[in-house]
Amino acid sequence: MNFYQRIQELAKKKGVSFKQIEKELNYPTNTLYNYKSKDPSGQRLIELSKYFGVSIDFLLGRKDNELVGLGKFIDELNRRYDDVISLSFMNSDFFGFCIVIEEIALNSLRIALGTNMTSEIISEYSSTGFKRQEYLSNFKEQIDDKTLKALEIPHLKETILEQEKQIASKYFV
Structure with a gap:
């Protein structure tokens, strides 16, 4: 190509x-x-x-697929979302779900930043839990409803990807 x-x-x-x-x-x-x-x-x-x-x-066609920076972060977060969320969703309440999202996002950030990941970034990113709870609050009732699956909640995945992108964007120049 x-x-x-x-x-x-x-x-x-x-x-x-x-x-x-x-x-x-x-x-x-x-x-x-x-x-x-x-x-x-x-x-x-x-x-x-x-x-x-x-x-x-x-x-330039030298590599078949290599996202970098924020694109790599979002791609990794998107890739992990379906597997991890569907497994953890049913065993979690709202706050547990927020913690799972943080862990997925943090691991995706580690992969995207590679050797540029520092303990300061980990600490700072982890401290954004209140933002996560804030943007997920619109979904709280559905998340706490044990009869639903995370993949069935409209706009949940898109909201998570967009919001985590905004939170992580400062780490990519």
Whole structure:
């Protein structure tokens, strides 16, 4: 897959058009389309890498799948969500569920940050439990209802992913 095909695929996954990307990144019209026949500059590679949350090596086709930074965090959190949540949900009350979410998010953060993970980040991230309880409070009644499964609660997963992204975004520049 060449560079043009990669950005085409990433734009489709993100649900945006080339025109939207060009507008958001202040690129001249048809900049992305022109990559069908020419290579991007180093600066554009960096900008597009950050925009899509993937490595430059991935954009250039040197690696098959490598998310970096916040994109890697969200991908890892999303991957772990279905397995862990469905297993722990039925044995948990609201506060127990919040703790499970924190553990999943913290482990995802460890994977995304790798060697940049510090004890200060762990401590600070763990101290955001009140934010977690706040954004999950809209779901408290459903979480405490033992007849439901976490995967059946509308918008729960999307809310968790979006809110944890906001909480963790400060650790990725």
